Amino acid sequence: MAAIHDLECRGVRKRFGAFVAVDGVSFGIPSGSFFSILGPSGCGKTTLLRMIAGFEEPSEGDILIKGRSVLSLAPNRRNVKLVFQHLALFPMMNVAENIAYGLRCKGVARGEIARRTADVLERVGLPHAGSKDIGQLSGGQKQRIAIARCMVLDPDVLLLDEPLGALDLKLREQMKIELKMLQSQFGTTFVYITHDQSEALVMSDRVAVMNHGRFEQVGAPRELYHDPVTAFVAGFVGDSNRWPGRVLDRDPAGVRVETDSGLTLAACEAGGVLRRGDAVEVFVRPESISVTGAQATDATDATDGSGEHNRQAGRIEGTLFNGANSRILVRTSTGEQVEADLPQRGPDIGFENGAPVVLAWERTGSKCFARAGEDPAG
Amino acid sequence: MNQRSIRRLTLFMLLAPFLLWIALLIVLPHAGIFTLSLREKVAPLVYTVGPGNYLDFFREPIYWNTLLRTASFSVLVTALTFLVGFPIAYYIAKIAGRRARGALFLGCLIPLWVSDLVRAYGWMILLRETGVVSSFLQWTGIVSVPVELLYNDATVVVGLVYTVVLFMIVPLVSTLDGMDNSLIEAGYNLGGNGLTVMRRIVIPYAMPGIVAGSIVVFMLTAGSYLTPILLGGKNSMWFTEQIYEQFITRFNWESGAAFGILLLLFTSLTVWLGLRLSGQSLASTVARNEA
Numbered sequence: 001m002a003a004i005h006d007l008e009c010r011g012v013r014k015r016f017g018a019f020v021a022v023d024g025v026s027f028g029i030p031s032g033s034f035f036s037i038l039g040p041s042g043c044g045k046t047t048l049l050r051m052i053a054g055f056e057e058p059s060e061g062d063i064l065i066k067g068r069s070v071l072s073l074a075p076n077r078r079n080v081k082l083v084f085q086h087l088a089l090f091p092m093m094n095v096a097e098n099i100a101y102g103l104r105c106k107g108v109a110r111g112e113i114a115r116r117t118a119d120v121l122e123r124v125g126l127p128h129a130g131s132k133d134i135g136q137l138s139g140g141q142k143q144r145i146a147i148a149r150c151m152v153l154d155p156d157v158l159l160l161d162e163p164l165g166a167l168d169l170k171l172r173e174q175m176k177i178e179l180k181m182l183q184s185q186f187g188t189t190f191v192y193i194t195h196d197q198s199e200a201l202v203m204s205d206r207v208a209v210m211n212h213g214r215f216e217q218v219g220a221p222r223e224l225y226h227d228p229v230t231a232f233v234a235g236f237v238g239d240s241n242r243w244p245g246r247v248l249d250r251d252p253a254g255v256r257v258e259t260d261s262g263l264t265l266a267a268c269e270a271g272g273v274l275r276r277g278d279a280v281e282v283f284v285r286p287e288s289i290s291v292t293g294a295q296a297t298d299a300t301d302a303t304d305g306s307g308e309h310n311r312q313a314g315r316i317e318g319t320l321f322n323g324a325n326s327r328i329l330v331r332t333s334t335g336e337q338v339e340a341d342l343p344q345r346g347p348d349i350g351f352e353n354g355a356p357v358v359l360a361w362e363r364t365g366s367k368c369f370a371r372a373g374e375d376p377a378g
Numbered sequence: 379m380n381q382r383s384i385r386r387l388t389l390f391m392l393l394a395p396f397l398l399w400i401a402l403l404i405v406l407p408h409a410g411i412f413t414l415s416l417r418e419k420v421a422p423l424v425y426t427v428g429p430g431n432y433l434d435f436f437r438e439p440i441y442w443n444t445l446l447r448t449a450s451f452s453v454l455v456t457a458l459t460f461l462v463g464f465p466i467a468y469y470i471a472k473i474a475g476r477r478a479r480g481a482l483f484l485g486c487l488i489p490l491w492v493s494d495l496v497r498a499y500g501w502m503i504l505l506r507e508t509g510v511v512s513s514f515l516q517w518t519g520i521v522s523v524p525v526e527l528l529y530n531d532a533t534v535v536v537g538l539v540y541t542v543v544l545f546m547i548v549p550l551v552s553t554l555d556g557m558d559n560s561l562i563e564a565g566y567n568l569g570g571n572g573l574t575v576m577r578r579i580v581i582p583y584a585m586p587g588i589v590a591g592s593i594v595v596f597m598l599t600a601g602s603y604l605t606p607i608l609l610g611g612k613n614s615m616w617f618t619e620q621i622y623e624q625f626i627t628r629f630n631w632e633s634g635a636a637f638g639i640l641l642l643l644f645t646s647l648t649v650w651l652g653l654r655l656s657g658q659s660l661a662s663t664v665a666r667n668e669a
């Protein structure tokens with residue numbers, strides 16, 4: 001721990017009566033990075049953010065900004081600014097007044113306020129919006145003003161509480177990119193909380209996946225996606241085929257698992273060592289499954305799960321068209337439904353409903369986790 | 379009957395009670411009072427039309443002095459009501475828990491269950507020479523002789539504030555209740571202290587409620603009769619007392635009607651001035667236009 005983090009939490013816990021909303025969270029965020037906290041609604045994200053901003057007091061633990069504990073500082077003395085879920089722009093002030101509010105609280109001189117307000121409006125790309133009323137702004141513009149209002153104060157850390165939640169899909173996609181650009185342009189540490197995994201993956205340098213008040217895994221988006229360490233992360237980040245099953249056998253390379261409906265497959269242990277008979281869940285990403293027409297391969301060993309690859313015969317049940325991300329639904333001979341990416345190129349093998357296909361994927365493509373709350377059988 | 383006329387009829391029937399109320403209880407009496415006020419008595423049972431009653435008002439300093447006094451005291455009462463009512467409303471809307479909120483609000487309503495008259499007599503029992511407060515002060519030895527706390531301006535103001543404060547609290551609670559707490563938190567987060575947040579965020583936001591409450595309180599105070607008479611005594615110099623005297627004691631209905639019209643005009647003028655000075659419009663107190 002040599003470097004001083006912009007923001008650091010040490011064992012932060014928050015209880016509301018008997019209910020523990022945030023349960024011993026520790027992390028450090030290096031200067032100038034985009035850090036996301038991703039978790040389902042109600043997992044304690046807002047509570048954590050409110051503790052950092054000073055609106056809630058942690059029951060335990062310490063919060064440090066630039067290496068200094070801020071627990072004894074009132075919210076208005078902490079140099080962390082918060083973009084609220086519904087933005088909380090002041091409706092009785094115009095845009096420039098909203099931005100100037102914080103500077104006036106600091107006692108900045110009038111001329112300086114005007115200069116810095118104009119400057120920050122320029123940087124968020126709304127140079128002429130100063131005299132507009134809040135009601136005249138579009139959703140995306142409000143968003144940028146809310147960020148400008150904080151950034152004009154040069155905060156050590158900017159906290160954002162699901163700021164894109166209220167926008168429509170199209171605008172949300174656009175704002176994701178814009179937020180990322182704004183962050184690298186300002187060079188300020190952003191802590192972004194969201195329940196939308198695609199927002200977190202697209203924008204962040206690092207992501208913490210939160211569940212029931214705890215951090216399940218902290219890592220780069222790529223790590224979370226490819227090497228989840230818990231079943232929750234595997235299920236929450238990205239799409240997966242998800243099958244419950246039991247460990248049949250162990251071998252040097254991993255485990256063989258039989259799903260509850262009888263599909264046998266080779267898998268690797270992603271979340272710790274498993275024993276024979278353990279109740280597990282297997283996750284297979286649609287893009288790690290390759291689909292070929294049944295006639296192109298030797299179908300005799302199709303259900304053999306012992307080799308390097310998993311191979312599975314099945315019939316197409318439907319197509320989920322979504323441009324480049326189109327998928328097909330396949331019903332295997334054992335009755336399992338599998339979602340797989342539609343091959344983009346290659347021979348047109350006529351993926352119409354009912355067509356027989358062979359699914360194949362590597363052992364590393366199926367990640368196996370002990371099922372939570374279930375004791376190993378035997 | 380086609381759809382349109384059905385809809386028209388429905389609208390008319392829905393509006394009818396309201397229109398009747400306006401016509402019968404507001405327009406008609408005021409029109410009557412106004413015509414009455416323009417009637418001059420030249421001989422017994424002989425009348426002409428003219429502004430004499432109004433001129434009388436301006437000719438006699440005691441009349442317009444009383445009106446000015448009433449108006450300025452009403453402004454004072456309105457300001458005090460705001461100072462007392464705002465913290466209470468803020469507490470009810472923003473600080474008290476969900477459960478306590480209802481109880482507190484109900485608590486504020488309880489005084490309304492007792493009639494004006496009874497409440498004023500309550501004050502008298504407390505404040506008169508032989509009353510509770512006077513006896514208590516004598517018992518503690520702070521004063522040696524009975525003190526008369528009634529029949530002075532301060533008592534009238536206190537009594538009036540007590541009577542009307544609820545009409546300030548109700549609109550304030552409803553506007554503050556509609557205010558998103560995150561606005562207040564944003565105010566602190568951006569570096570404001572308690573005073574700044576109150577002055578620059580809460581009060582501007584609550585302005586429509588403040589204006590609505592102030593108008594009601596001012597009008598109620600300027601038009602009140604019982605409290606000034608009972609707590610201020612015969613020489614409390616409240617304008618409604620003058621109107622009463624013209625109508626009942628002197629039996630000079632024409633002059634009383636003129637006074638009534640003058641009170642209405644003068645209070646309306648004050649409200650208009652107040653709106654101009656605070657930069658508010660009557661419409662914005664009723665409907666906040668927010669995106």
Ligand SMILES: Nc1ncnc2c1ncn2[C@@H]1O[C@H](COP(=O)(O)OP(=O)(O)O)[C@@H](O)[C@H]1O
Pocket residue numbers: 016021039040041042043044045046047048
């Ligand atoms: N002031 C509070 N009192 C009691 N429980 C609370 C309070 N604030 C939040 N909670 C509870 O804490 C949990 C986490 O809430 P929150 O942090 O808002 O979740 P998220 O932002 O991840 O959706 C929720 O179950 C919520 O009911």
Ligand SMILES: [Mg+2]
Pocket residue numbers: 042045046
């Ligand atoms: Mg939340």
